[in-house]
Amino acid sequence: MLTCWTLTQPAKISSRRSLESVLNGDADVAPVDAYAHLLLQRHCPALTAGVRTIAMTETAPIPLLVASAGTDSEPIARMRAALVGAGQDPAAHGLLDDLVLEGFAEAKPGDYDVTQSWARDAERAGWLGLASREQAPAAG
Numbered sequence: 023m024l025t026c027w028t029l030t031q032p033a034k035i036s037s038r039r040s041l042e043s044v045l046n047g048d049a050d051v052a053p054v055d056a057y058a059h060l061l062l063q064r065h066c067p068a069l070t071a072g073v074r075t076i077a078m079t080e081t082a083p084i085p086l087l088v089a090s091a092g093t094d095s096e097p098i099a100r101m102r103a104a105l106v107g108a109g110q111d112p113a114a115h116g117l118l119d120d121l122v123l124e125g126f127a128e129a130k131p132g133d134y135d136v137t138q139s140w141a142r143d144a145e146r147a148g149w150l151g152l153a154s155r156e157q158a159p160a161a162g
Contacts, residue, residue: 038062041069051076057084060122079140083133102128 037058043049056078063070087105089098108114109125118125 038066038069041073045069045072057122064122065120080136082136083129086129086134 037054040049040052040054041059041062044052054073059070089101105126106128108118
């Protein structure tokens with residue numbers, strides 16, 4: 023079972039840090055990946071109990087699992103087969119349950135078109151970065 027942990031040097035942007043920022047009053051709203059929220063809700067419920075969802079994007083696939091470009095194809099094929107077969111493997115059911123997953127599926131061309139569209143829209147809108155609360159213009 024996963025446990026709730028404290029990060030000593032957290033990444034600048036993560037779903038966990040987004041939740042912590044809202045709970046600490048450092049942010050009024052923050053983005054949180056739905057899968058990360060589900061994991062935190064299961065394993066660190068105190069982080070999700072004090073927030074509510076105010077908006078959602080359309081459904082998109084979970085992020086890809088990637089390997090470095092120099093990785094041999096044989097271990098990648100073995101890993102792919104193991105992951106895709108995990109849903110039918112009784113030995114994997116406990117881990118999948120901890121991860122709130124039923125299994126894995128191979129990505130198909132076009133599965134991530136929606137996220138590519140979001141990236142193009144954000145770039146066209148000039149959203150190359152987010153301002154910190156100190157940099158944001160005052161409301162009102």
